[in-house]
Amino acid sequence: MFDNASRRSFLAAPLALQVISTPSQAAPAIKTKVLGKTGLKVTTVGFGTMITSDASVIERAADMGVTYFDTARGYQSGNCERMVGAALKSRRKQLVLSTKSNKEDKEAALQELETSLKELQTDYVDIWYIHAKSKAEQITEGRLEAQRIAKQKGMIRFSGVSTHAGFEEVIPAAIKSGAIDVILSSYNFTMGATIDPLLADAKKAGLGIVAMKVMAGGFRRVKPGDPNYAKFKQEGVFPAMLRWSMRNPNIDTTIPSITDHDQLDENFACMDKGFSPGDATLLAVQRDFITPLYCRACGKCSGVCPKGLPIPDMMRYVMYAEGYGQFGMAREQFQMLPAEVREVSCKDCSTCAVRCPNHVNVMARMSRAQELLA
Numbered sequence: 001m002f003d004n005a006s007r008r009s010f011l012a013a014p015l016a017l018q019v020i021s022t023p024s025q026a027a028p029a030i031k032t033k034v035l036g037k038t039g040l041k042v043t044t045v046g047f048g049t050m051i052t053s054d055a056s057v058i059e060r061a062a063d064m065g066v067t068y069f070d071t072a073r074g075y076q077s078g079n080c081e082r083m084v085g086a087a088l089k090s091r092r093k094q095l096v097l098s099t100k101s102n103k104e105d106k107e108a109a110l111q112e113l114e115t116s117l118k119e120l121q122t123d124y125v126d127i128w129y130i131h132a133k134s135k136a137e138q139i140t141e142g143r144l145e146a147q148r149i150a151k152q153k154g155m156i157r158f159s160g161v162s163t164h165a166g167f168e169e170v171i172p173a174a175i176k177s178g179a180i181d182v183i184l185s186s187y188n189f190t191m192g193a194t195i196d197p198l199l200a201d202a203k204k205a206g207l208g209i210v211a212m213k214v215m216a217g218g219f220r221r222v223k224p225g226d227p228n229y230a231k232f233k234q235e236g237v238f239p240a241m242l243r244w245s246m247r248n249p250n251i252d253t254t255i256p257s258i259t260d261h262d263q264l265d266e267n268f269a270c271m272d273k274g275f276s277p278g279d280a281t282l283l284a285v286q287r288d289f290i291t292p293l294y295c296r297a298c299g300k301c302s303g304v305c306p307k308g309l310p311i312p313d314m315m316r317y318v319m320y321a322e323g324y325g326q327f328g329m330a331r332e333q334f335q336m337l338p339a340e341v342r343e344v345s346c347k348d349c350s351t352c353a354v355r356c357p358n359h360v361n362v363m364a365r366m367s368r369a370q371e372l373l374a
């Protein structure tokens with residue numbers, strides 16, 4: 001299944017790696033796959049930079065041998081691309097780098113790509129994604145034309161589309177377009193039956209497949225600082241989630257969010273170990289834990305709140321804060337909501353008018369968002 005497996009010595013890694021790892025540990029094997037018909041060779045664990053604020057983690061990942069890094073023009077108000085560009089500039093040619101644009105207008109998208117290239121300090125990106133689409137009609141001719149022009153000009157090598165929700169429409173539409181080279185889709189242990197046949201179709205059509213949101217919201221039963229945290233980490237529920245995604249032969253690579261060196265080590269080691277029955281047990285427990293918390297961004301509650309609350313957006317903000325530990329980002333985005341929305345309190349409703357098909361406790365989560373972020 002894998003076309004490469006090699007071992008690297010920790011002695012060759014930077015000092016930080018040696019401090020975190022014991023010298024007697026063998027380095028985990030690095031595994032790579034080819035990203036569909038693009039021919040790009042990528043490590044099966046890549047690096048999602050959306051919430052990374054420490055450039056040294058990105059640099060060290062590249063030193064360790066991770067070859068795929070993903071960002072977007074919109075991440076961290078544009079600062080993410082700048083950080084990624086500075087961190088990876090010296091080894092750009094050895095890496096696969098992707099970014100994304102949300103612009104619908106062809107000229108605006110191309111202009112945004114120019115900004116991305118400048119911030120990333122590179123002449124081209126390997127994959128340029130149409131960002132976060134949930135409906136087939138959002139893969140517009142204008143967006144595809146921008147990708148075609150960018151390819152002709154050598155600004156991008158391959159085109160892609162990313163989808164958080166609505167993959168049922170977006171993946172078939174991407175295949176049908178004949179113009180998309182790579183699909184970047186949410187894919188985690190809470191999904192499976194519906195999406196797996198679509199991923200198989202995409203693979204058969206020669207598309208590369210990248211999995212994101214592999215940590216299903218990142219919710220931890222025990223937080224850092226809790227006396228039981230070390231024990232919880234040993235259980236390895238997060239590596240189990242990553243391995244669940246990697247076990248699907250149609251997934252070429254994964255881009256877990258990585259914010260610190262511990263997470264980098266934990267994820268990196270997943271290239272070396274397959275999904276086990278023990279992992280399945282951990283995930284069953286985690287599934288019970290996250291069910292009332294984890295919004296799958298299906299959008300089915302959009303426009304349902306009689307008081308006009310944008311539930312999917314607020315769910316995302318509270319997940320940034322509590323799942324990924326990114327309180328600053330969560331509050332910044334919450335504070336951009338209109339004042340009349342920020343002033344609503346779900347505690348004033350005796351019952352919530354919204355029923356989530358994925359069993360999220362909407363009233364409790366919205367109240368938590370207001371408590372933390374208002």
Ligand code: SF4
Pocket residue numbers: 294295296297298299300301302311312315355356357358359360362
């Ligand atoms: S709260 Fe439920 S219905 Fe609303 S977007 Fe999330 S998963 Fe979908």
Ligand code: SF4
Pocket residue numbers: 305306307308309311344345346347349351352353354362363366
């Ligand atoms: S409790 Fe439900 S119905 Fe009431 S404001 Fe909150 S989201 Fe809307």
